[in-house]
């Protein structure tokens with residue numbers, strides 16, 4: 056059963072009444088601490104703990120009382136609350152999440168809770184009240200309309216801070232973010248996106264690793280390697296070469312350290328920022344390895360560019376790093392930005408391609424139509440325009456990113472008292488008051504599967520919906536987000552996904568799944584398939 060608090064009059068009154076004894080308790084505890092005869096250390100600590108607890112409870116009650124008044128004055132309505140069995144810390148839900156994480160059903164849990172408790176509701180995360188939403192109006196408000204009220208903070212920030220530092224595009228807000236974005240934007244110009252030579256090299260290495268005798272291969276693993284190779288090539292002008300016979304020296308160490316540092320940081324961020332204050336030599340070592348690797352190639356490019364034969368080679372005409380070096384920024388700032396783009400683009404692109412293969416392996420009819428389009432394009436080497444005009448190919452990509460957006464959920468934190476447009480009241484359509492400091496977790500993956508937005512086939516792969524010109528979703532479909540912080544690499548990613556699909560289905564006529572059962576996703580900042588994408592392909 057739903058129970059609504061935060062802004063209810065009865066609750067506020069109750070809180071106000073409780074504030075009096077709690078405050079008296081705090082004063083009495085303080086008196087005992089200072090006046091007790093020779094108190095022991097344990098007694099002192101216990102009493103200090105009691106003072107702290109009662110003071111923070113008092114503040115919490117006072118805040119709720121103040122917020123309830125403010126919410127009413129702003130015309131906001133009550134919000135549904137998850138019916139916790141543990142109403143103090145919310146450990147019941149935390150425990151459920153741990154179990155869901157273990158059996159890879161986090162997404163199903165989100166979808167179920169949104170259906171039961173409303174598309175915007177409160178829940179407790181280790182004692183902190185957070186809002187969860189999968190409503191397009193609210194997501195639009197957070198990312199665009201009231202962008203300034205919703206900086207990156209909390210778990211989303213702490214998940215990347217150790218690797219990127221506070222000034223990178225992926226971890227900063229306000230002026231710092233603005234200057235990072237201004238610096239990076241010119242490096243994503245369309246001509247470079249349309250320069251397929253970099254994609255070609257790495258797609259070919261990927262295809263070479265696909266067995267042609269019908270044996271099973273895990274495409275997810277290969278795609279992660281391919282996207283590390285192509286990202287480092289595009290960014291630094293040096294590819295890690297994981298899919299080649301001659302990887303760069305230290306590549307495996309770099310990839311391992313990068314993966315471990317990213318995973319460790321996001322796990323620590325889930326528990327809370329205080330963990331980062333504790334020394335962690337392993338994380339420090341991995342971060343140092345990653346940054347040293349990037350710095351080394353940055354110096355190579357910066358100092359050897361003029362005489363380096365690689366740069367006379369037209370194959371290497373465009374390197375993202377060159378664009379950054381032109382701007383004369385400090386070295387560590389450039390390292391921050393390169394690593395940001397690597398984090399933002401590597402796993403996401405690999406997942407974007409993996410999702411397409413996952414669905415195609417279960418929809419042979421779509422593969423037949425896709426091949427018809429690819430073969431009838433009559434273009435051995437497609438141009439950017441040709442790929443953009445391939446309706447069927449793009450419908451497969453859009454539908455795959457609808458059902459599994461590689462960034463499935465995200466978080467922002469209100470930096471002032473603010474309002475979300477919907478989620479309150481009995482119909483869930485009234486505005487919601489959000490107090491300063493409240494985190495909001497928004498879920499693209501459940502929004503993009505909502506039946507009321509996508510119809511009865513919302514949960515099914517049905518790329519045909521994108522072939523209808525009248526079907527143009529707005530904020531109901533934002534795999535790259537929207538607003539001022541929209542993904543900078545969107546065109547780069549979409550082009551690479553289209554290119555890989557084009558090349559693979561030029562050479563292979565069928566793909567079939569080598570595993571059974573429902574999709575199982577592992578989720579952190581990026582989603583991945585918990586057991587990979589094992590498939591068998593048939594050469595054309």
Ligand code: HEM
Nearest residue numbers: 224399400403404407461462534535536540542543544548
């Ligand atoms: C299918 C692939 C991709 C998806 C689904 C995707 C999605 C996203 C999303 C949702 C964000 C917003 C994150 C946030 O604000 O918390 C983002 C930001 C970003 N993405 Fe992507 N991305 C993809 C590929 C790429 C690629 C290939 C690159 C670069 C080569 C890239 C570069 C960036 C950058 C630099 C940002 C930060 C923008 C900012 O904060 O101003 N992305 N991406």
